[in-house]
């Protein structure tokens with residue numbers, strides 16, 4: 001896709017035009033912005049709401065913002081939020097029911113037609129969206145709420161100019177350069193006092209929007225520079241994981257003593273699953289009013305780390321933290337393949353950074369691997 | 375229909391009244407509550423005599439006197455369903471700090487005539503005395519959870535009051551984790567959900583008002599909070615609040631001296 005068209009460059013003001021065009025076309029533009037000492041995804045209307053000149057330092061259980069010495073708009077990696085907040089929101093009502101004297105009515109909650117423009121989607125995140133697409137759209141049942149949001153979404157991707165301390169997309173083969181699944185892709189070039197963006201279109205929707213932007217054709221020098229940006233990023237990943245045989249590695253180590261060891265540290269707090277861009281699990285909850293007239297059913301994000309999640313009559317199937325951590329990690333890296341034909345991990349590093357005690361999925365895999373005869 | 379409304383009683387034991395007041399604080403929902411149940415005994419709100427049996431009793435407060443230890447047996451005998459509300463009733467409350475101290479010394483220091491004070495050496499949860507059908511956590515309880523518990527009782531269904539960590543509520547709310555991003559100690563990972571991650575939403579660590587979550591790993595969390603700069607005394611103090619007598623918090627407190 002990315003090769004059958006001419007790449008262009010735009011200036012910083014061109015990005016403002018892009019936001020304006022998307023807003024004019026009825027999109028709710030959401031992108032990276034500063035809040036509470038972090039870079040989160042929220043509504044943006046102006047380029048100066050992007051975190052210019054900021055970067056992040058990440059490690060197991062720690063996240064800190066730092067200044068950069070240039071004005072880069074995308075000079076950081078992924079933050080606490082993922083785009084699943086918009087495509088698969090934390091709480092979604094499914095239906096409501098009402099009772100009158102002689103009848104009861106049940107009404108499905110209609111899928112919301114909200115149109116999101118996701119602005120600043122990274123390569124690992126595009127892969128995560130593709131994984132959720134498999135779960136919600138490509139199985140025997142199509143999730144109408146997800147589908148409505150997904151079909152309507154416009155994706156502006158960004159090639160990463162920096163690797164984070166907990167990133168390992170290179171190991172998972174998901175980045176740092178975007179390959180498909182976007183409408184437009186940007187590469188930020190900040191050098192020699194110049195600040196520009198190479199833009200490629202990845203869809204007809206993208207080409208159509210690109211046509212309306214003030215732009216210059218990209219020179220071969222620009223394209224080289226753009227390529228170098230992601231090459232440099234790829235060479236400086238904060239983490240790595242040997243992933244080619246991890247599916248089998250974990251499958252044959254279900255009784256490894258490392259699971260006991262990690263269970264001593266794991267809080268079963270579920271932060272890792274909340275921040276993971278591919279985790280999709282929900283629980284379904286009923287609400288009824290005091291008068292007994294109306295009731296509704298909603299789903300909300302849940303996690304394999306809660307006791308209720310594996311509760312069947314009489315108790316929880318996975319009652320120990322050992323069982324729950326093992327379920328989570330083996331699902332991400334091993335049984336996801338059996339279920340969906342892909343890895344459930346894209347190497348974004350969020351579960352490492354946002355684990356309050358810094359449990360590191362790459363370190364856990366390495367520990368199990370190192371115990372086997374090489 | 376009206377004659378069949380379940381009879382509800384609200385009982386007070388050793389407590390500050392804050393949880394009962396949550397019921398009065400349900401301004402928008404109070405009429406609906408009054409429409410769904412017959413509030414037959416609620417001294418904080420209405421005059422009324424204790425009489426006969428109650429379909430549901432909400433019990434606030436802990437047991438700190440021999441008299442209350444007797445009285446709670448009567449409440450049980452009069453009630454089809456007993457629901458305890460708030461940290462005093464579910465864990466013994468802040469007053470359970472006396473369980474770790476010399477009560478004689480306290481009464482001598484506070485009262486001119488300590489000989490008139492008849493108090494037990496401990497403050498204990500209602501469930502230490504009688505069978506409790508449902509416990510609603512919090513100091514104070516969340517009023518929307520109280521409405522949920524009453525609604526569920528009326529509808530004959532299980533209340534939705536998850537026992538997982540506060541962290542899940544924190545993430546549902548879109549907060550930035552104060553522990554990871556701001557290096558602030560937070561009890562959220564070991565604390566029972568229910569408050570809607572109130573403190574982390576205001577840039578503070580969780581104080582543990584809802585007591586231990588379903589599977590708390592306090593040892594691991596304390597290790598991390600020590601790493602963030604908490605001393606042994608600090609760690610002892612964070613577990614020594616409204617739920618100090620809840621088993622997992624009490625044990626963790628004891629580990630720190």
Ligand code: SF4
Nearest residue numbers: 266267269270272355
């Ligand atoms: S791995 Fe970390 S984030 Fe996940 S449940 Fe355990 S302590 Fe919480």
Ligand code: SF4
Nearest residue numbers: 276345346348349351
């Ligand atoms: S398992 Fe961790 S690194 Fe992998 S996609 Fe989920 S949050 Fe990212």
Ligand code: SF4
Nearest residue numbers: 541544551552560562
């Ligand atoms: S701020 Fe506290 S409650 Fe919220 S996710 Fe972090 S540790 Fe959990």
